[in-house]
Amino acid sequence: MVPQEPHLFSGTVRDAIAYGRPEATDAEVETAARAVGAHEMVAALPLGYLQPVGERGRNPSAGQRRLLALARAELVGPDILLLDEATASLDLATERRVAAATQALSGRRTTVVVAHRLTTAARADRVVVLDAGVVVESGTHAELLAARGPYHRLWQAFAQGGRPATTEPLKINELVKENAR
The missing domain is CATH 3.40.50.300 (P-loop containing nucleotide triphosphate hydrolases)
Known part of the structure; x- marks a missing residue:
């Protein structure tokens, strides 16, 4: 470790x-x-x-x-x-x-x-997105972008806003709730 x-x-x-x-x-x-x-x-x-x-x-x-x-x-x-x-x-x-x-x-x-940095996650063979300890998405970077779920939204916010490639639990929670609607 x-x-x-x-x-x-x-x-x-x-x-x-x-x-x-x-x-x-x-x-x-x-x-x-x-x-x-x-x-x-x-x-x-x-x-x-x-x-x-x-x-x-x-x-x-x-x-x-x-x-x-x-x-x-x-x-x-x-x-x-x-x-x-x-x-x-x-x-x-x-x-x-x-x-x-x-x-x-x-x-x-x-x-x-x-990792919380999306650029780190993007290099992985498989990305698992967790929310409160529960898996909400899993796949490759490309698959998750194509699925247009929470990972995709986080990536878009990073890419368009030029913000640091980090996520906060609150943002993931909000995206999961919004995606469930």
Whole structure:
């Protein structure tokens, strides 16, 4: 699992990546970081993989913490991966790096992505729209747009208004009620 706010324990960047496999070699840690595009960021740190990470991961930025957590997931190599709001609250450049890392990581395994950003949802093989814990729509991005239901309306509002690609529960609730009429 890679949460929106990944937890990093005190230690080094190498330790943060190897947390799930502490016996991993330095080469395996670097390979995992390279696989998700985190190596360049780590290499730019003054001490590289030996850069200290403060208590609760305070030293790295939010984007750096997510890249390290994605490298950690790559090193562990789970069959199923849960990404919870992996690109939320990031600047656009960092969001692109994290999105590329999640794409690389999820390409070889079953991945469940929790996202409010419609642009994130649009990249998924299957989108499930929930309202109060109930599935109200499910399909590909194209299928949901063609169905002209709540997802389509949210997408249209985003595309026409140029607003941030996020949804709020209230908007989904209103659209579901309106669509049911």
